[in-house]
Amino acid sequence: MNSFHIPKISKTLLVILLSILLSLVIGCWDRREINDIAIVLSTGIDYINEDEIELSVEIVMPEEMAGHIGEGGRGGDRSTFVESATGVTMADARSKLQQKLSRFLFWGHAENTVIGEKLAEKGIREHLDFFSRMPETRLRNWVFVSEGKAKDLISSLPHLENSAAATFIELSEFQIGMNVTMKDLMQMLKSDTGGAALPIFESLPPKKEKGKLEGRFQPYLSGTAVFKDDKMIGKLNDEVSRGLLWIRDEIHYATVTVDVEEEGATGKVSLELIRSHTELIPKIKNNKWSMILKIYAEDDVIQNASHLDLRNPDFIKMIETKMEEAIEERIKLVVEQVQKQMKVDIFNFNESFQRHYTKEWQTAKKNWDEIFPEIEIEYIIEAAVLRPGTSTTPSAVPERELKDE
Template identity: 30%
Template structure:
């Protein structure tokens, strides 16, 4: 009998489904925007999915709005206070586990993002693989505007970055990368940049091109410490991305050897990028070796890849462009921003740990004068399905 009473009393302490969260009670956040409010406080905007209205239907069923998302903003002295203030008018509890993107306005980023990184890395609901980006627009507009093919804007941003390796217009910055760069003593953060652009044709107003706002990849924001100090334009990303990511693909526009008015399209199907550190006269030196293999995908010129002299001319054009891209980014890092967002200090530290101890404290002073030699090689060995031009 005593045993039965003990078991019954023990069952009372079993919590079962204690702490459960019903999906109908949650406001599932898909994207969040962070701005600086007019009164100097933090303004946070959340993009919450409407499960019943996010199926892409053109007409809203009875009792529903037809909008796939609900966007709401609140302010506070801190991020946490701003988020808690959402509960004053949100009928559901804010849930972060499915958040795709954190969008930070450049005005806010220029004053420092330490608070953002600290809060979102402490939050147990948030994934460290969440995309992070800055924007010259209001972050609230980026996360609350319906744009693109996807029904949910947050999902559109997620897929935009997932396939950004094709466009080579922005880095794939995630919260874990941003946190690691801020924690590193030599490396500075680089954050993806997005903006609005009017593109697309409205289904309701045929012929009115550019009538729909789209979110566009727009280069990167460069930081020094926690503060954003400069912008890398999309055309300069070809020189930056190999330093921070493994290049997947790329393309280049070249000039026809026999007619400068005609342009050739080349796809970079294989890229090898290596930075080798060394020490000369007690000073750090870096050699950048950048080699590519290209495939001819479009050519109005009347030649084949058998024409050795013309192919060498094209390869020299590729080498010159690659070298120019890399040297331009190195100049931005050393002369314009004096920020080691190229990870050169980290590379030197890994190869020469003893020498690095002497440079570590003064790396910010040494870095702008470090010698960086750039060597490029290119080979064009393919012309896709057409070996000869389509026109004689």
């Protein structure tokens, strides 16, 4: 033991030496240079057969994309590519996918998850766990269902953006349709009633059109997918989806056109929504469940295609009434389809009952599926036209044809 001899080093030197050695030992273990990662922009999941799913990812080719940004784009070239692999689970498919790529798959920038239509019909719950468990993925990425295969949708090359992913993000942030994040979806599926709704994206068929580049597809929002538990049970088309947004208080952009029928001045007036507020007021009376839908919407006139002089407040009142009717009509459309036919609560009625009638809810939640279709909906809609726009009279109409009384 005597042979083991520590040379005399002062304490400070020892501390410095140790900290250098320690940082060399503990440091760098998860170092991953920016050139060693494959940046995933969107993820697509498709159903193959009973056992397998196909995982497709849209990956950036950085130099191509930076070239696009710097040089103003090279027509027809892709700056992303799509790679896919099949597997029993998401994680399995991912490891198979990794084998095909020379760089490490990096999900930190994936902002879209596309679920193939078929997979949506078969059930999605088991696959979502991957997103909640993996630390890299963002819980705030947008989730939607694709019309057809998810792989095809993320492979589409849009006209304006330089990747399909960018189009999805822009459209989602535009808020013209529903926008659901991964976190929202998980919450919806975890709720007592298990109803969920996701936007549907569709890629326009590659038909020849003037002014459009061949081989470019334009993805667009085409409606809403309705989920019961974790399976898609139906679709709402674009128009009906708008009604859903009114109920869920998620409407931000709406242009409503109303017909005016005044003697000598029949025509159409278009209104644009400035802001709206929807309130759900639940009522239980004599064991009868009902819901008051209270909507207040403020609008501007953006087009006056009639001969009405909008300086007259009577006309404004009339337009407001028409507007209220139009909104109610839109909402009734979705109520009919969702409440009566699909019988899934994607209106958030359950939440507001739970909040206002906690006791009743505890017993009712088990048979909510039976109660929900029976809920009576009462509409209290108030529309206000704030401004008739910058021109007071229809600009291209002669004075004498104008109806101002």
